[in-house]
Amino acid sequence: MSFSFKKQLSQLTDRELILEYRSSEEPGYAGELFRRYRHLVFGVCMKYLRNQEESRDAVMNIFEKLLEDLKKHEVENFKSWLHTVTRNHCLMFIRSSKKMTYASEETPDESMEFNYSLHLYEENATVRDLSRLDDCIKKLAETQKKCVELFYLEEKCYREISAMTTYSMNEVKSYIQNGKRNLKNCIDGKK
Amino acid sequence: MSDQRQKEKIFAASDCLSEEVIMNYLHDRLSGRERHAVEKHLLDCPLCEEAIEGYALMQDNKELKVVAEVTGEKERRNVYFYHRWLAAAMVTAVLFCGGLYFINQELHDKQPEIASHPGPGHSKEKKEASSSVPATAEGPVAVKSEKETMNPTGGGQEEVKGFYDPSADEGTHTAPAAAREDHRSDVPLSKPGTVMPERQTEQEAFGEVTKNRQEEHATLSPASPVYQETKKEEVEVQGYSGVEKKSRNDSRQRTSGSGKMKARVEETSRQGIDADGLQDASSTDVSRQDAMEDALRLYSEGKYAEASAIYEKMLSSKNEVSDGELFYYAGDCHYRLKNYKNAIASWEKVVQGMKYFEEARWKKAEALISDGRKNEAKKLLEEIAAQDGKYKQEAENKLKELR
Numbered sequence: 300m301s302f303s304f305k306k307q308l309s310q311l312t313d314r315e316l317i318l319e320y321r322s323s324e325e326p327g328y329a330g331e332l333f334r335r336y337r338h339l340v341f342g343v344c345m346k347y348l349r350n351q352e353e354s355r356d357a358v359m360n361i362f363e364k365l366l367e368d369l370k371k372h373e374v375e376n377f378k379s380w381l382h383t384v385t386r387n388h389c390l391m392f393i394r395s396s397k398k399m400t401y402a403s404e405e406t407p408d409e410s411m412e413f414n415y416s417l418h419l420y421e422e423n424a425t426v427r428d429l430s431r432l433d434d435c436i437k438k439l440a441e442t443q444k445k446c447v448e449l450f451y452l453e454e455k456c457y458r459e460i461s462a463m464t465t466y467s468m469n470e471v472k473s474y475i476q477n478g479k480r481n482l483k484n485c486i487d488g489k490k
Numbered sequence: 491m492s493d494q495r496q497k498e499k500i501f502a503a504s505d506c507l508s509e510e511v512i513m514n515y516l517h518d519r520l521s522g523r524e525r526h527a528v529e530k531h532l533l534d535c536p537l538c539e540e541a542i543e544g545y546a547l548m549q550d551n552k553e554l555k556v557v558a559e560v561t562g563e564k565e566r567r568n569v570y571f572y573h574r575w576l577a578a579a580m581v582t583a584v585l586f587c588g589g590l591y592f593i594n595q596e597l598h599d600k601q602p603e604i605a606s607h608p609g610p611g612h613s614k615e616k617k618e619a620s621s622s623v624p625a626t627a628e629g630p631v632a633v634k635s636e637k638e639t640m641n642p643t644g645g646g647q648e649e650v651k652g653f654y655d656p657s658a659d660e661g662t663h664t665a666p667a668a669a670r671e672d673h674r675s676d677v678p679l680s681k682p683g684t685v686m687p688e689r690q691t692e693q694e695a696f697g698e699v700t701k702n703r704q705e706e707h708a709t710l711s712p713a714s715p716v717y718q719e720t721k722k723e724e725v726e727v728q729g730y731s732g733v734e735k736k737s738r739n740d741s742r743q744r745t746s747g748s749g750k751m752k753a754r755v756e757e758t759s760r761q762g763i764d765a766d767g768l769q770d771a772s773s774t775d776v777s778r779q780d781a782m783e784d785a786l787r788l789y790s791e792g793k794y795a796e797a798s799a800i801y802e803k804m805l806s807s808k809n810e811v812s813d814g815e816l817f818y819y820a821g822d823c824h825y826r827l828k829n830y831k832n833a834i835a836s837w838e839k840v841v842q843g844m845k846y847f848e849e850a851r852w853k854k855a856e857a858l859i860s861d862g863r864k865n866e867a868k869k870l871l872e873e874i875a876a877q878d879g880k881y882k883q884e885a886e887n888k889l890k891e892l893r
Contacts, residue, residue, distance in 0.1 A: 338509040342541025345548060354544075378506070382537040441883070456525035458790045462822060463849055468790060476533060 347389035435485035443478030798823035814844030830861035852881040
């Protein structure tokens with residue numbers, strides 16, 4: 300693979316890489332996707348499998364599967380699709396090896412959260428009309444409003460916000476998450 | 491702030507986190523602003539969020555290059571390179587020995603000639619020796635050409651390996667690796683050439699030239715002890731002048747009042763304290779930043795006493811240009827340790843116009859209440875409620891509670 304080809308690859312978007320891969324079946328295109336996301340896939344695998352060796356194997360398996368799947372399926376949002384594939388692979392692996400390192404009660408909860416996350420990916424792209432943002436921010440609960448403002452508008456990190464308010468880091472994080480979700484709901488409701 | 495900008499700030503999508511950023515985040519090596527950027531991305535990207543959770547779980551999440559670990563590429567690549575350089579070295583050695591043999595032969599042929607004509611022959615020999623100097627350069631040259639011819643074919647092989655192999659790995663990883671290999675291989679390759687015993691005995695002129703070269707190299711190389719020593723000295727001198735400057739400033743202030751001798755004694759003892767204690771925390775912006783980050787970390791871990799000690803140290807330092815932030819955090823540590831009087835004293839120092847003025851004023855009101863000084867608190871809260879600031883609403887609520 301020539302240097303210029305590699306350079307070209309790095310400039311393509313995920314979507315373009317997928318389209319090129321589908322039309323040419325040149326593994327280099329899928330390889331570029333692998334290069335972009337392998338460390339994240341590894342991280343997600345680590346979260347579920349809690350074992351470096353198994354996670355490494357899982358990364359290889361996932362990308363082998365990906366080579367085939369990308370040819371078969373239309374993938375609109377590669378990042379969220381890859382996330383789903385990775386999670387499913389890990390959950391399947393856990394189930395098949397009956398190695399429930401991840402507490403079983405947590406799993407359904409996690410997948411619920413995941414559906415929401417998927418939703419987020421799409422929403423990020425579709426939310427356009429935010430002209431009433433100001434009104435919506437005012438409607439947030441005081442805790443959420445303060446954290447959202449400090450985080451997004453004053454660009455403080457969790458730790459700084461925790462220091463400036465009396466909330467713990469976890470509280471700060473959840474106020475921001477909930478505040479953001481409420482903002483979205485508020486804006487969408489007004490569309 | 492316009493709606494459009496607010497909108498961008500809250501909903502803009504960003505690229506995923508690199509492995510380096512993840513590690514730096516987990517190892518607490520990012521500034522507040524950088525942490526914010528990471529956290530903002532994590533809120534929007536469940537893939538990165540779960541990945542970072544995974545990395546955090548790794549018990550030995552040292553600086554291991556997880557990517558290389560994932561694919562096992564690095565090791566394979568090194569072995570591959572090793573073979574390539576071994577081959578290059580062998581070819582060079584063969585060429586070099588060939589060259590030596592050739593020169594040897596020529597010299598032997600000319601030996602009788604030299605013996606019969608000592609006068610001009612002598613100069614001729616010298617000529618031979620000097621003319622053969624470029625021939626030694628053949629060693630490195632040959633190496634280079636070898637490298638050049640080897641590289642493209644190597645690249646071809648990589649490509650054939652396909653998907654998971656080095657071809658998938660981009661320039662960022664391969665290029666530096668190749669460069670390192672380059673550097674390493676150069677050293678052992680040039681050495682055998684210069685140390686060949688045959689050469690030294692048969693052609694002294696030759697030997698001298700290479701010796702000179704080696705010497706030259708030794709003086710120029712940054713790795714040589716001489717070079718390192720001078721560098722060290724430079725650093726020491728710099729450090730020293732810094733201290734000296736400081737002491738001069740001090741002495742100017744102090745000699746004005748009491749006797750000069752006494753002042754000097756006092757001054758040196760003061761300096762002593764400075765040197766082991768606070769100088770680090772306050773002498774430069776960088777170390778100040780570090781101290782701030784350290785304190786903030788301790789703070790977030792709930793170690794308020796330790797954090798407070800750092801803040802107080804920084805504040806007591808002469809060089810510290812006190813800003814609102816420092817007083818604010820110092821006060822907050824006292825507050826959480828229930829030293830309300832100290833907290834109030836710190837927050838009082840955050841005057842209007844300073845960073846965190848509003849926060850400090852609001853917290854001061856809370857501290858006053860906790861300290862039992864309700865009347866003062868009420869006054870302050872009324873002041874806050876009267877202005878259209880961040881804590882207007884809260885102050886009003888608090889006032890209602892107090893009534």
